[in-house]
Amino acid sequence: MNWEVVIGLETHAQLTTASKIFSGASTRFGASPNTQVSAIDLAMPGTLPVLNKGAVERAIRFGLAVGGTIAPLSAFERKNYFYPDLPKGYQISQYVQPVVTGGGLAIVVGDKDGFVPLTRAHLEEDAGKLLHDAVAGRSGVDLNRAGTPLLEIVTEPAMRSAAEAVAYAKALHSLVRWIGICDGNMQEGSFRCDANVSVRRRGDPLGTRCEIKNLNSFRFLEKAIEFEVRRQVELIGDGGRVVQETRLFDPDRGETRPMRSKEDAQDYRYFPDPDLLPVAIAPQWIEEVRRSMPALPEALRRDFLGYGMSPYDAALLTESREKAEFFRASLAATKISQPVSLAHWVNGEMSALLNERNLDFAASPVAPRDFARLHDRVQDSTLSSKAAKEVLHAMTAGEGDPDAIIERKGLRQISDSGALEEAVREALAANPKLVEDYRAGKEKAFNALVGQVMKATKGKGNPQEVSRILRERLAS
Numbered sequence: 001m002n003w004e005v006v007i008g009l010e011t012h013a014q015l016t017t018a019s020k021i022f023s024g025a026s027t028r029f030g031a032s033p034n035t036q037v038s039a040i041d042l043a044m045p046g047t048l049p050v051l052n053k054g055a056v057e058r059a060i061r062f063g064l065a066v067g068g069t070i071a072p073l074s075a076f077e078r079k080n081y082f083y084p085d086l087p088k089g090y091q092i093s094q095y096v097q098p099v100v101t102g103g104g105l106a107i108v109v110g111d112k113d114g115f116v117p118l119t120r121a122h123l124e125e126d127a128g129k130l131l132h133d134a135v136a137g138r139s140g141v142d143l144n145r146a147g148t149p150l151l152e153i154v155t156e157p158a159m160r161s162a163a164e165a166v167a168y169a170k171a172l173h174s175l176v177r178w179i180g181i182c183d184g185n186m187q188e189g190s191f192r193c194d195a196n197v198s199v200r201r202r203g204d205p206l207g208t209r210c211e212i213k214n215l216n217s218f219r220f221l222e223k224a225i226e227f228e229v230r231r232q233v234e235l236i237g238d239g240g241r242v243v244q245e246t247r248l249f250d251p252d253r254g255e256t257r258p259m260r261s262k263e264d265a266q267d268y269r270y271f272p273d274p275d276l277l278p279v280a281i282a283p284q285w286i287e288e289v290r291r292s293m294p295a296l297p298e299a300l301r302r303d304f305l306g307y308g309m310s311p312y313d314a315a316l317l318t319e320s321r322e323k324a325e326f327f328r329a330s331l332a333a334t335k336i337s338q339p340v341s342l343a344h345w346v347n348g349e350m351s352a353l354l355n356e357r358n359l360d361f362a363a364s365p366v367a368p369r370d371f372a373r374l375h376d377r378v379q380d381s382t383l384s385s386k387a388a389k390e391v392l393h394a395m396t397a398g399e400g401d402p403d404a405i406i407e408r409k410g411l412r413q414i415s416d417s418g419a420l421e422e423a424v425r426e427a428l429a430a431n432p433k434l435v436e437d438y439r440a441g442k443e444k445a446f447n448a449l450v451g452q453v454m455k456a457t458k459g460k461g462n463p464q465e466v467s468r469i470l471r472e473r474l475a476s
């Protein structure tokens, strides 16, 4: 069957403000229950919300980063529903006048470029959390999270596979951290995705969707969508119909399960919150925010492609701002400019070493200046790439700058032709059988001879030079 998968994502990014969106209580994660709750978060009678300017500023940053439209006038509305983690009985959100509309994100799936258009990004407050294990036989409520500022980022139903959805989620995750509006900590719930999934036969109108809630890892997102697609295709294939509902993903069983039937907008009785004035966002404010923006990942990625590196390497380098900055600073410090090779070293060995130590590029024990010097030593043939890896390990362990390590460990590669010619002469004299085999057309014998010379130089002979001299000798 020719099925087409349709996916739209709604992502909640917790904003990096120190205090909540409508109160002065702290947003710090991990405090004991109900220690970061103000009278406003508790919805005590007579209290009034006061909008946190920093939350609006972050929404503007996001809008600029995705090329969206910033509303000159943005308003808050009440989304009414009853649940014990929501003291007011409504959530303050935005509906008809969100801060951001439109815009989109470039994504890379494998080696293919794509673009995911956004519908909107709006501000809202988070709810509290129910604790079912804290008190035996009862449920408790922790309101520390109530009133935490969120930016909800909604895409058009534009993605066509789980891989595209994951690529989008990763690009978005990288972007919100890049522009400093969200710490992206998925374990702590600072970045969570809801996936809307439907299937249709090619050419048909959109099918009925299910929404899978609160996916807080890229792997769960992928697994949940894959399961849901299979379920819907089977259901329709068996003559059934998909009912619109909200589902939960169970990571242990790798399946989605119904949670509740889906509400429609009218169920929420949205109306403008009379406690909050609409926010006028003046063009000067937008300009001020624009001036404070860093170079964006997509612009850097295009620069990097201009250096001739693969789309894969360029995408990997722009995964985080710290990594891209590390690459840029290293490249600027190299004497021998070879960006493609440098990108390999940053994405390969350097990333692996930091991963092992659970560090990101901002905390790299190797400074870009030293990394550049090491790379120069590979380019000027002082080091074989194997020896360079050894030096990099030592640098990461804090053993000093590359030149000192090279001398101390005696890792300098022998490129001096006098010394190499001597070693070649000896290898040829000691291995007449290999020479004979080579002359009889056995290419393997050549590699064995290279091996002999490398052994004689304790692995420090420059392999290209060794091969060149050997060929020369064998030809004469």
Ligand code: ADP
Residues within 6 Å of the ligand: 006, 007, 008, 009, 010, 154, 155, 156, 157, 158, 196, 197, 198, 206, 207, 208, 209, 263, 264, 265
């Ligand atoms: P709601 O207000 O119920 O959350 P929206 O219309 O705002 O619904 O859409 C929410 C998300 O669902 C958006 O990301 C949108 O792209 C996506 N979506 C809408 N229709 C479909 C569909 N038929 N299949 C998959 N995703 C869809």
Ligand code: MG
Residues within 6 Å of the ligand: 010
């Ligand atoms: Mg929604």
